[in-house]
Amino acid sequence: MHNKTIAELAKGLRSGEFSSVELTTAFLGRIKQHSSLNAYITVTEDLALQEAEAADARLAKGKAELLTGIPIAQKDIFCTEGVKTTCGSKILDNFIAPYNATVVDKFNSAGAVMLGKLNMDEFAMGSSNETSYYGAVKNPWDINTVPGGSSGGSAAAVAARLAVCATGTDTGGSIRQPAALCGITGLKPTYGRVSRYGMIAYASSLDQGGPMTRSAEDAAIMLQTMAGFDEKDSTSVDLPVPDYMAGLSNSLEGLKIGLPKEFFGEGLNSDVAAALEAAINEYRKLGAQVTEISMPTLKLAIPAYYVIAPAECSANLSRFDGVRFGYRCENPVDLTDLYTRSRGEGFGKEVKRRILMGTYALSAGYYDAYYIKAQKIRRLISEDFKKALSEVDVIMGPVTPSTAFGIGEKIGNPIEMYLSDIYTIAINLAGVPAMSVPAGFAKGMPVGLQIIGNYFAEGRLLNIAYQYQQVTDWHQQAPKGFE
Numbered sequence: 424m425h426n427k428t429i430a431e432l433a434k435g436l437r438s439g440e441f442s443s444v445e446l447t448t449a450f451l452g453r454i455k456q457h458s459s460l461n462a463y464i465t466v467t468e469d470l471a472l473q474e475a476e477a478a479d480a481r482l483a484k485g486k487a488e489l490l491t492g493i494p495i496a497q498k499d500i501f502c503t504e505g506v507k508t509t510c511g512s513k514i515l516d517n518f519i520a521p522y523n524a525t526v527v528d529k530f531n532s533a534g535a536v537m538l539g540k541l542n543m544d545e546f547a548m549g550s551s552n553e554t555s556y557y558g559a560v561k562n563p564w565d566i567n568t569v570p571g572g573s574s575g576g577s578a579a580a581v582a583a584r585l586a587v588c589a590t591g592t593d594t595g596g597s598i599r600q601p602a603a604l605c606g607i608t609g610l611k612p613t614y615g616r617v618s619r620y621g622m623i624a625y626a627s628s629l630d631q632g633g634p635m636t637r638s639a640e641d642a643a644i645m646l647q648t649m650a651g652f653d654e655k656d657s658t659s660v661d662l663p664v665p666d667y668m669a670g671l672s673n674s675l676e677g678l679k680i681g682l683p684k685e686f687f688g689e690g691l692n693s694d695v696a697a698a699l700e701a702a703i704n705e706y707r708k709l710g711a712q713v714t715e716i717s718m719p720t721l722k723l724a725i726p727a728y729y730v731i732a733p734a735e736c737s738a739n740l741s742r743f744d745g746v747r748f749g750y751r752c753e754n755p756v757d758l759t760d761l762y763t764r765s766r767g768e769g770f771g772k773e774v775k776r777r778i779l780m781g782t783y784a785l786s787a788g789y790y791d792a793y794y795i796k797a798q799k800i801r802r803l804i805s806e807d808f809k810k811a812l813s814e815v816d817v818i819m820g821p822v823t824p825s826t827a828f829g830i831g832e833k834i835g836n837p838i839e840m841y842l843s844d845i846y847t848i849a850i851n852l853a854g855v856p857a858m859s860v861p862a863g864f865a866k867g868m869p870v871g872l873q874i875i876g877n878y879f880a881e882g883r884l885l886n887i888a889y890q891y892q893q894v895t896d897w898h899q900q901a902p903k904g905f906e
């Protein structure tokens with residue numbers, strides 16, 4: 424049962440082959456059996472079984488949607504009413520959200536069953552899931568390696584079949600990078616496509632939630648539920664949501680693919696490059712035309728991002744002050760002591776590093792030199808994407824420079840860790856959508872192909888990924904021991 428896709432499970436639920444309670448019980452059993460992966464922070468067993476019963480009743484009435492009765496899991500960055508929502512941080516270890524994120528509400532209305540809340544890097548800052556207060560997550564393909572981050576729990580859970588699918592969020596690569604390292608499908612939508620209401624903010628102008636699934640078809644089903652205007656999020660875009668399933672079977676004949684030469688140079692592991700080359704050849708066979716392009720500003724993305732994202736996080740995280748909610752230090756002597764010790768004891772090292780960098784970049788005297796300069800670079804990067812995407816339909820490239828690295832290997836070296844997002848960060852600065860699609864293995868570890876499209880071209884990206892998944896079976900492979 425646990426190897427089936429959403430569409431297959433939906434059929435089984437409708438035909439009465441199994442019930443949602445049976446399906447949910449099976450997944451809850453797997454979560455217990457594989458708890459050493461540390462993919463979940465909270466398992467909501469009782470709630471899941473109640474939701475499964477409600478879903479079975481709805482199925483019996485013939486009022487089900489595709490997601491009704493399907494066991495899914497939420498990244499612990501999405502607020503869930505009455506359920507602990509930690510964002511991977513000690514400062515929110517005791518936080519029970521008083522309301523649902525819009526995304527969570529949407530899954531509830533669709534009748535999906537929530538299995539629990541998934542582990543993540545603290546406040547989504549990281550590329551390895553090692554900054555979580557709840558400990559590192561293990562990559563099911565090799566438990567000595569990281570699953571990627573910050574949505575590492577989501578990627579590991581989907582790859583290990585501990586949830587049918589999961590939500591993730593992506594500020595600089597956090598859906599695509601863990602999807603690539605765990606061999607699953609991940610989609611970061613256009614900025615504004617999915618509501619950020621109730622999604623704990625890291626860098627508000629970059630954050631975007633999206634689906635993490637085994638197949639492109641499942642991603643289409645999830646996005647259909649997640650996407651859309653929300654009056655509670657002033658940056659969500661008021662555009663109709665297309666029928667993502669309907670476009671999946673379109674032909675790729677004549678599709679123009681651009682390969683930026685900056686993506687395939689030094690720094691890209693040769694095993695990864697070989698897998699990508701084979702994937703691009705499959706696209707040639709499917710009728711695509713492939714050309715080399717140049718995007719000279721890509722190299723500026725990491726330095727610009729590490730000014731803008733910390734600047735925004737330093738403002739967003741000021742609300743965690745020990746007064747209103749979350750962790751409070753013991754016996755504060757005065758207000759300053761309360762603030763400084765609550766934050767000092769509540770936040771981890773990486774989060775503090777970002778707050779310091781951001782506060783510095785925003786302070787008088789440095790604002791023009793760093794923050795304004797980074798914003799100008801951001802504009803240039805967007806222009807580069809606009810130009811490239813007027814010449815080709817989509818851009819393809821790697822998601823990560825290498826396959827999953829060892830737990831502990833990069834955590835002591837922030838610069839090296841930051842470089843693991845070198846191919847994903849520019850996409851967030853531009854705000855365009857992008858996917859990571861399983862594209863083979865290098866020495867037994869999964870490799871992801873990145874497909875980047877124009878604003879609101881999620882449907883086209885899903886179509887391009889789906890067609891590739893009709894002629895390859897990388898996305899169906901399960902890690903050993905989790906089949």
Ligand code: GLN
Nearest residue numbers: 547548549594595596597
């Ligand atoms: N690794 C990047 C960071 O640490 C991106 C994280 C993300 O997309 N949330 O900021």
